[in-house]
Amino acid sequence: MNRSLWPSLLAPSPGDSKEFRPRNLRGLFFITKEIPVSYSPIFEKALRFAAIAHKNQSRKNSDLPYIYHPFAVSTILHHFKYPLEWRVAALLHDTIEDTDKTATDIEQNFGRHIMDLVIGCSEPEHNNASWEDRKKHTINFLTTADLPVKIIACADKIHNLHSILYDHNIAGDKVWLRFNRGKQAQKWYHENLLTSLFLNVKNPQNHKIFTEYETLISQIFK
Template identity: 50%
Template sequence: MDVIDKALQAASKAHEQQYRKGTDIPYIVHPVAVGLILLKAGYREQVVAAGILHDTVEDTDVTLQDLERDFGKEIAELVAGCTEPDKSLSWEQRKEHTIEYLKTASTEIRAIACADKLHNLRSIMNDYEQSGEEVWSRFKRGKVQQKWYYTNIIESLRYVGSFQLVDELEQEVVRLFN
């Protein structure tokens, strides 16, 4: 079985009965969109598969050991690089960790993280167009903190050089927050 198909099946099972924050949209739409963004940008199938699986360890019962067993060490390491290490930390601490980590992460981890943020912003923009400022009430932190986070993510992703997806992310940040 193709690794992308296998990742789609595994992510679908892992995220079954989960929904996007504050909506009735099945959660699986997000990892699939992340994979499509990476595929469209020309990334290897292992990177696309890791993009599809990027939230499984953070948001489901799937472990990195499960991913390594089922998909191999490379994909498990890519997913590990996109997983927040400690959900017990405050939102600010977790986001600051991500901002710092992405400065020196591998190119492929940075691409997956960027595709993740890009789809999140596009989803927020779509919801914003429908419900206005009310959209910010869905998040642990509001518009000001979200703008801070995404602006700093862009700086981190550009720390060792830019790439196409970062430019797209910046366009979405400008569109949503300005």
């Protein structure tokens, strides 16, 4: 894993105690400084659209504005040199699932292709389905998903795991208490998700983003 990419996400801030504290925005400032996202009107439009859609939301068990997450996912794609449209979809990837925005809103503002990518990244409503059933659905869906959806999903999970790793360095195993399922269930999910991402991809070894995800899984769930 390229640790130079994420030092501010992996280590506690100076003066942090071992007790759990919400993550701050240092990681966001770091990645924008070290990996500048090339300006484009559609990227700016998507960033504003997502920021407004998520304006009253925060990351789980923290006071971080939720927009921090989709921006980080998009920046990961930029680091691995994926196309602008994929990075735009990454900014929007939780808007249909977690806000009042609809697929029609995405299509009207960003076109059908980006709408299709965002739909592909959105977990459908499962009513009263269990956590296990919802995760099995995601794993099965990603087995045959188009490559852009697989890559965006991978970047999404990479940022989630980096967040866990950052918090674990501060709080230790208490970090697992914030999830609906514990460490072993999370291990099962990420290992099977990684397998589904590899399937039906031509030359998956050429996608270094998969290696990054695999390395994180090994590091966190060792």
